[in-house]
Amino acid sequence: MSRLADHLWLIPAFPLLAAAVSAVMTRRRRAMAAGMGIGSMALALVLSGAAFVVAMRHADGSGGGRVVFNFPWLQFGDAWLKLGWVLDPLTAVMLVMVSLVGLLIFIYSVGYMAHDENFTRFFCFLSLFAAAMLGLVIANSLLLFFICWELVGLTSYLLIGFWYHKPSAAAAAKKAFITTRIGDLAFLLGMVWLYSQSGTLLFYDGGAGCLEPSSLLTLATRPTATGLMVSTGIALLLFCGAIGKSGQVPLHVWLPDAMEGPTPVSALIHAATMVAAGVFLVARVYPLFSASTGAAPDGTASLAAVTWVGSLTAVFAATIAVAQTDIKRILAYSTVSQLGFMMMGLGMGGVAVGMFHLITHAFFKALLFLGAGSVIHGCREEQDIRYMGGLGKFMPVTFATYGIGMLALSGFPLVFSGFWSKDGILHAAHSWNASHWPFYLGVFGACLTAFYMTRQVAYVFFGARRADGAARLASVPEAESHPGLPSPRQAREGSTHEPHESPRVMTAPLVVLSFFAVALGFIGTPAWPWFQAFLSGEHANLALNRLAEEGALPVLAVSTAVVFLGLGLGWWLYGRRPVTRALERDVLERLWPNVFTLLRRKYFVDEIYEWAVVGFNAWWANACAWLDRWLWDGLVQLVSLTVVGLSWLDRFLDEVVINSGFDKACQGLTGGGGLLARLQSGRVQTYLRLMGVGLTVLALLLLWGCRAS
Amino acid sequence: MTSLQAYLLLSALLFAIGLAGALARRNAIIVLIGIELMLNAANLNFIAFWRFGPNPEALTGVLFAIFSIGIAAAEAAVGLALVISIYRHQKTTDLGQVDSLKG
Amino acid sequence: MVNEPMATLIVLASLTLAGALAAMWLRNLVHCALALAVSLAGLAAVYLQLDAQFVGFAQLLVYVGAVAILIVFAILLTRGSEPHPQPILSSTWLVGAGVAVAVFAVFAWGILSSKAVKQEAAPAPATTVAQLGNQLMTHYILPLEVLGLLLTSALIGAVLIAMQERRPR
């Protein structure tokens, strides 16, 4: 079966083929496109399963359970650039997760996009995205990883901007693309630096790869100009790429705006897979991050950076999510917060903790997004939770699956996967000895998560139905509404018909996802850490007593307490007195009005960016324009003026000084000549007379001279 | 006044008369005669200084005078030949009119 | 203070000066030439008085004999002898005379004021023609040859100039 490792490329190949075929098909061949897409994803899933089995068998084998296949790709000069793919537990897990979630979302989107005329194009982009994601997962070379990384970025742009006639969608696509592009720049710099230092971009190359101990040692020991170790420097640059892609604090602004795209896109890309690519990157090059000279065994500077960024993002995004009114934006900020948690897990607990939360999150976040999608679909494209309410009765399946997803996300103890993965992270944070702050931030984040999820469910499914009349729209104060958007709101004014449940093709994936949201929790519990063992290559054995070990129990207690606190608070504020009127001010708004507006306006980060980056750009453009107009133009003017001046001076000189000067000199000469000519009168006696005078003068001089002697 | 001074005065006077004639007279031949007189005045000077000079046996004065007489004769011959050819060209020996060689 | 030789000097000097003045003053050119001859003869006598016999005789032979005749011939050839109407003096004769007077004044002042010429007459040097001959042939041989060359060239030149007159006609 090791041949499967050699042919790992088949997995991304099928969706790529499907994308290619659907790209050339005309819009009318809708069924063909959907069939192709779903078929290729199913095949990819089967192959991924096989690969998972192979990886399972190799897990305890030699080579760290890793099968590598490298091939020379590009020759420049005398050096060959090699690409390749690797099959190791990490790859296997991700393959299965991506293909499974992808398949479910493909099936769901058939129903969701049924009445959209660009159906084939949608499926073409989705297949392309899936191929790129699968390629990224199996890549054994940082270069191939980077190529797929960029393809994923491209497809996210295409899908966000799918409804390009909507200006907000186009703007959001551009914003997403540019923000991730900034991160990718750092990623590229890191990659180039890594190549220059280690000489190869392959992760594992039979000992010579850049993640293998020999090159890691050289990287870790070589200091840079600023005192950082080279490995730390490269790690930080790669982490910037991750920040961009996974929407961490400074570069998170594009993720909420990415909700402009269709909901399956949001679910697939901005919940499960693409945003996870950043975390997967950190997991993949974790040896680089943790490579240290042994001085700080439990975390190098880069891991500390990851931890701090992660914890900050977690709390920051969670606070914003509390004050959002758009159903998909709340989930988007929740995703950002959960990614922060994953980064904290990676930074403190290592690959296994981070990856376990990633996998679990992928499933229940996909579930929540698809649920939201069916809600929107049911409510005639209504996305604002203030105009929903009491949908529980109208959409029982969606309500049920959405509830399971909400409980998994907020980490309801023991039953739901979210609890175990979040607890792993908090446990790692608790045992992290560099600083206790990440632990406190993590706990606070978890509490907030629970709180805003209950608020959302209360708004959407409980309380009175609020989808009434046009009066509301005119008085909507906040800038939320996008001007000129042919959004479902116009539709709303038209009719007041009842919301309806989504068709089976959409509810089936919900049910499957909800099953996984519950099941996955059990493979990673402390009692039976199969998942962690699988990833680290050991053999996992069932031992309930580990639950009661000294470190684990208090953390479990704290996290359950926190979850119940959040749920209770949320129910207290929103569940007890259901909201009756859409425009009613939010409960929190009534309590802390300015804090609430701060949160609702997302800490004004967009405005700050607008002011800073765009402002700076505008200012710089103006400055350049001014410079060009005045300095360079001025210089040219100056040169031309001097030349003209010089020519005038030259003419003046030539005219006055030389010509007239010369003429005068000549006149003087001829005059002098004339004078002398008169002396030559031709009369011999005059000459004699002159000689006589000369003689007398000389004689006088002589006599006068020697008179003294 | 010693006799040497007398001779020198005589030669000076002779020279002056010759010069006056050369400068004042209009006719070319008279000018030549004036020049002859001046040359002779110079010879007289030589002989006077030889006679009353420190070492007369050196005979330089006398020889100088002899050579100067010879040269004067040649000069007179050439001068008169020139005057004659000028006369043949311009039919006059009046120096006032013979002034074509001028600047 | 007038001793015996000075008397003869005065006589001869006056003769020479009279001749010179006449030569410069007379209207008739031939008379001027003859006056010149008289003056040169007087000068020859002065040379004899200065015991320079050879120079005196040479002066007589060259000047009185040859140069005077030459001048007379020139006068005849240029029709100088016929009386011509215009005044004999040039227009600016006064300037010429003035210059001559100035020159004489300077020389006279030089002679009278100079101390070098004060010492008394030396005994007459006994020079013979033989000594002159020796000097000429030994010490002054080059000037003699050059003089000879000069005289021959002057001779040829004069002949050439005179000869032209016959050929063109």
Add this chain to the structure above:
Amino acid sequence: MAEPLDQIFVTLKRLLVQLAPVGWQPFLAAIISVAAVIATFAALFALATVLERKGLGRIQNRYGPNRVGPFGFLQPVADGLKALTKEDVVPRAADQLVHFLAPLVLVVPVFLSLAVLPMGRNMVPVDLDGGVLFFFAVGAATELSVFMAGWSSRNKYSLLGAMRAIAQMISYEVPLILSALAAIMMAGSLSTVKIVEAQAGYTGWLPHWYALTPWGFAGLLLFLIGATAESNRSPFDLPEGESEIIAGYYVEYSGFKFALFFLGEYIGMFAASGLAITLFLGGWHAPLPFLEWFPSWGWFFAKLLGLLALFIWVRGTLPRLRMDQLMNFAWKFMLPMTLINILVTGAWRFMGAGAARWVVCSLLILVPYVLLGRVLRAGGQVAPRVYRYGE
């Protein structure tokens, strides 16, 4: 014995001079010698005129003047009286002063030139170191007087005559001086007395006269030809050529001035022949040793009369030369011959005594003489004139 007679004049003069006070003695000596010289030569002049006319007569086969005095010897007295009594006619246009001065300027220099000739042992009027040079220097004045005479009489013929005379005298003066140069070179001094002493002594019967040497003989001949030309006599008497221009430059002269011209001419001839005697004929030396007893001055005057006879003879026999022949003869024959003569004298001076010297020198003279003659004859310049129409 010869001594008292020889020195008779010298002793006479010394006696007279002692009469005067010492201060004046040099003047008296000078006056005595001048008077003596003038007297003797004036007498000679008178004698010469008669002798010449009688000689010419004899040559022309007729008697000379025989009416006045015995055999016509008082003829000069008659001529003298005639000259003195004749009216002195002066042309109106003549230049009075110059006209009057001309004869004087002629006579004075000629008499001066006599001062240098040694007429006898210790009987030289003035012994100058540059005697010969003095003679020629003074001789040069005669041309001036000829010009004065010719020009002042405002007569075309006289002017033409004067021009011819001057041209002739200048042309012949050069060969005259150069031929004298030969004797001076041998004697080694310009003083006439030294030249005569250089010719003293006899070898066997022959005196040491320069004339008896080849160059001497040639020199003498050339000198005599020059002398005749210099004094406008005989073949060279073109200026007075009666047939063409009446009487030359003294045509306007009459009376005593005319006589003076004649006197000047004769004295000029005597001076020239006296110099010839001094330079080449041994001055006052006797021709033969045993004739020494005859007084030195006697010999001098005897030779003088000999030369006079020669002049008269030449005058009587030779025809008058044409002007161009005269000039060509002077510049193309006389001048080269005198130069060659000087060359020969030089050769004679530095060759040892003996026959070789004689042969070489005589050949050196004869060969150029013959060649030159043939060249000139061929050129037709000196050949006798062929009258194609005349015959």
